[in-house]
Amino acid sequence: MEPNFNIDRPKVSDEEINRHKDFDKLVKQFKEKSLKQAQGDESWWKNKKVQYSTVITGVTVICTITYFSLFKNQSKQKNTHETLITNAAPDKKNKKPFINAPSQKLRVPYSAYKINNANGGSITHPSSSKISIPKNSFVDKQGKDVIGDVTIEYREFHDIGDIVASGIPMAYDSAGTHYNLESAGMFDIKGSQNGEPVFIKPEKNIQVQLASSNDDNRFNQYYLDTVAGNWQYLQRDDAKPIFTNTTKAPTLPPKHEDLSKSSPKLLALKNVVEVIIPKRIDSVTTLYTKKAAQLPKAKEPLKPAQPSKGRPTFRLDGSYNEFPELAAFDNVIFEVGPENTNYTQEMHEITWSDVKVTQGPVKGKNYVLNLTYRNRSEKLVVYPVLSGADFAKAQSSYENKFGEYQELVEKRKASEQRLMAEMQAKQDAYLAEQKKKREQYETEKAQLFAKYDVERQNQIAGSFKTMSNSNRAISLFNVSRFGIFNSDCPHKTPEGNSVNPIFVLDNKDNFISPDFIYLVEHNTKSVYTLSAQDAFKINYRPGNDYTICVFKQNKLYLCSKTDFQQAVASGTNKFKVKSLAGESENLVDFKKALEI
Amino acid sequence: MAINPHFHHTDDQLNEELVMIEAAKLDPNRFAPLYDKYYKQIFNYVHQRMESKDTAFDITGQVFLKAMLNLQKYQFKGVPFASWLYRIAHNEVMQLFRTEKGRKCINADIGDLRHICEENETPFFEEYIPAIKKLITELNEEDLQLVELRFFEKRPFKEIADILDITEVNAKVRMYRLVEKLKKSLSKLKV
Numbered sequence: 001m002e003p004n005f006n007i008d009r010p011k012v013s014d015e016e017i018n019r020h021k022d023f024d025k026l027v028k029q030f031k032e033k034s035l036k037q038a039q040g041d042e043s044w045w046k047n048k049k050v051q052y053s054t055v056i057t058g059v060t061v062i063c064t065i066t067y068f069s070l071f072k073n074q075s076k077q078k079n080t081h082e083t084l085i086t087n088a089a090p091d092k093k094n095k096k097p098f099i100n101a102p103s104q105k106l107r108v109p110y111s112a113y114k115i116n117n118a119n120g121g122s123i124t125h126p127s128s129s130k131i132s133i134p135k136n137s138f139v140d141k142q143g144k145d146v147i148g149d150v151t152i153e154y155r156e157f158h159d160i161g162d163i164v165a166s167g168i169p170m171a172y173d174s175a176g177t178h179y180n181l182e183s184a185g186m187f188d189i190k191g192s193q194n195g196e197p198v199f200i201k202p203e204k205n206i207q208v209q210l211a212s213s214n215d216d217n218r219f220n221q222y223y224l225d226t227v228a229g230n231w232q233y234l235q236r237d238d239a240k241p242i243f244t245n246t247t248k249a250p251t252l253p254p255k256h257e258d259l260s261k262s263s264p265k266l267l268a269l270k271n272v273v274e275v276i277i278p279k280r281i282d283s284v285t286t287l288y289t290k291k292a293a294q295l296p297k298a299k300e301p302l303k304p305a306q307p308s309k310g311r312p313t314f315r316l317d318g319s320y321n322e323f324p325e326l327a328a329f330d331n332v333i334f335e336v337g338p339e340n341t342n343y344t345q346e347m348h349e350i351t352w353s354d355v356k357v358t359q360g361p362v363k364g365k366n367y368v369l370n371l372t373y374r375n376r377s378e379k380l381v382v383y384p385v386l387s388g389a390d391f392a393k394a395q396s397s398y399e400n401k402f403g404e405y406q407e408l409v410e411k412r413k414a415s416e417q418r419l420m421a422e423m424q425a426k427q428d429a430y431l432a433e434q435k436k437k438r439e440q441y442e443t444e445k446a447q448l449f450a451k452y453d454v455e456r457q458n459q460i461a462g463s464f465k466t467m468s469n470s471n472r473a474i475s476l477f478n479v480s481r482f483g484i485f486n487s488d489c490p491h492k493t494p495e496g497n498s499v500n501p502i503f504v505l506d507n508k509d510n511f512i513s514p515d516f517i518y519l520v521e522h523n524t525k526s527v528y529t530l531s532a533q534d535a536f537k538i539n540y541r542p543g544n545d546y547t548i549c550v551f552k553q554n555k556l557y558l559c560s561k562t563d564f565q566q567a568v569a570s571g572t573n574k575f576k577v578k579s580l581a582g583e584s585e586n587l588v589d590f591k592k593a594l595e596i
Numbered sequence: 597m598a599i600n601p602h603f604h605h606t607d608d609q610l611n612e613e614l615v616m617i618e619a620a621k622l623d624p625n626r627f628a629p630l631y632d633k634y635y636k637q638i639f640n641y642v643h644q645r646m647e648s649k650d651t652a653f654d655i656t657g658q659v660f661l662k663a664m665l666n667l668q669k670y671q672f673k674g675v676p677f678a679s680w681l682y683r684i685a686h687n688e689v690m691q692l693f694r695t696e697k698g699r700k701c702i703n704a705d706i707g708d709l710r711h712i713c714e715e716n717e718t719p720f721f722e723e724y725i726p727a728i729k730k731l732i733t734e735l736n737e738e739d740l741q742l743v744e745l746r747f748f749e750k751r752p753f754k755e756i757a758d759i760l761d762i763t764e765v766n767a768k769v770r771m772y773r774l775v776e777k778l779k780k781s782l783s784k785l786k787v
Binding site: 006012 | 636664702
């Protein structure tokens, strides 16, 4: 029966997978099974056949031991031979490391950076590569979050000189086919805390924006698997050019904000527009509000009233010598308001021993009459009214006072209107000034930004001209583990001509027997590591430029481009090499010697 | 060939894992970090080969139980612990298919099929999908396993060798032959 073939079947979600994880259940099952196995072992031992077999085996073992004891001396020699064979077996310690830097002096050094694990951060390498580290990205050996600073060690390899010096093999095996990688940029990143390695959390990714020399789209990203001894393809390298000579450099809007903050003129204008003028407008408002409040206020006089028909009234008839506070109410009649539900007619028949008049619920309109006799006390809301000549006199006085009142009100209205007009005029003046200053600010800002943009464009364009090749494109790597990452293009081993070389020092009969050699193909920027196992067999494409680096007992010898061409042109397998003494002391001189 | 970076470990990671394994040998409760680390991977490996999600979860449980029961026998061979778990998972899955053949299924993404074509230097067109499916389902069990492990799951040869219990060289030779075979068949595809 043919199996079903599903294309793009939906993946089971992480949540669902995690729901099925049950370690406690697993441990329980493990314990039960272990117990059963132990019981099974016991029942197996109880089997009679097994018991008999064991007895027979025991006897055989005793006989064997006796035999070997008797012939011990004869077998000793054989044992010695076995030991010798074991000693002759390859010693793991002497095995050549997978990454074998040919010289410590040429080593590309690491740059060390400190990053706080809780905060994360970003690192800008001198090559302009950027490393962005999210918060809490690192764990220790036990898988626990690292607390404190983590040291990130980082280095880059950009050309064939760096690659030779690194000792990083560039051979790549894909499905049984051998390739050699041409690198557009490679980096090595590792992390530690107090000398102990740290690890990147599985769900976290460090982003490395590698400043690269090549924005071609023919490169892939690879990771060097030092365990498997091969490069692993990660993804296509979608290197983005920073910009080119023909394209306009990007404008930088966020920088404008910084720019406006650093210009004193703009800052002063902004201060006038946003702080000083609004404050002045506020102070005008406050001043005129105060002035308006100080204008004389008119109080409307109380209009006298006559008693209502049918409503009960009280007249205070007491000794004003004894109660001087009531003298003001002489001739006033207090009409009992309809809201007094406690009012009874009999209240008029009592001679109240104490009377107090207090302000009523409606100020200036009514009063509360507090009447007390022995234990009894009553409260009545009363309205002052006048009758007869008292009313006529009060009415005349009211009319005079009301006329004065009206005159005062008109005056106040006129004064308020004048103040409002003055305030409005002043505020309008300030608003006009604010508008003018804002326009001036915007004009200044636009001019400053335009000038800045031109300068920036010129600066970037100038930088581009002087910029090294390594800064012309950015390759984005998502780093989920530490190690060596590479932007590469695989090339098949050259299939043109081949030669088994002999290396001759200084054109004399002084032959060098190399430990290993690097064949550098300048045209493809490829570095081939060749070993004695393959008799250092060189495959080359006629017409291409090659240099050979020969390493012998930590000494470096070089067959230059010219010497290589001369050797292959003459059809000989003798390649002239010269010793690099000073040039092998540092990477810069070594690269010069390599003619790169 | 895209290799899934998920299956790879640095020397430091391998050493770290070895510490965990030795701890788990002494105390089963300390198997937890390994269980957490690999549960999803093993489940995906098992589920990749069958229709039923529930069966895949059951088998995943069995894989870890067997791993715990046999942990004392585990020997470090320089590859991630996952390789050993995959081998147990592989045996469990094969055992299931021996008893219930109908359960076998193949799962791939269109991207995987594209990889197969690219690896075999054949341009990929969506119209090829039925023919590629047919080609793959008609492969023998051994070749099909290689296709799944290498092209669908992007494992390195070292790990494939370990799962299938063969040498790395043998895995490469088999793959080379398979690629040649696929190349021939794919070259006949026409839009």
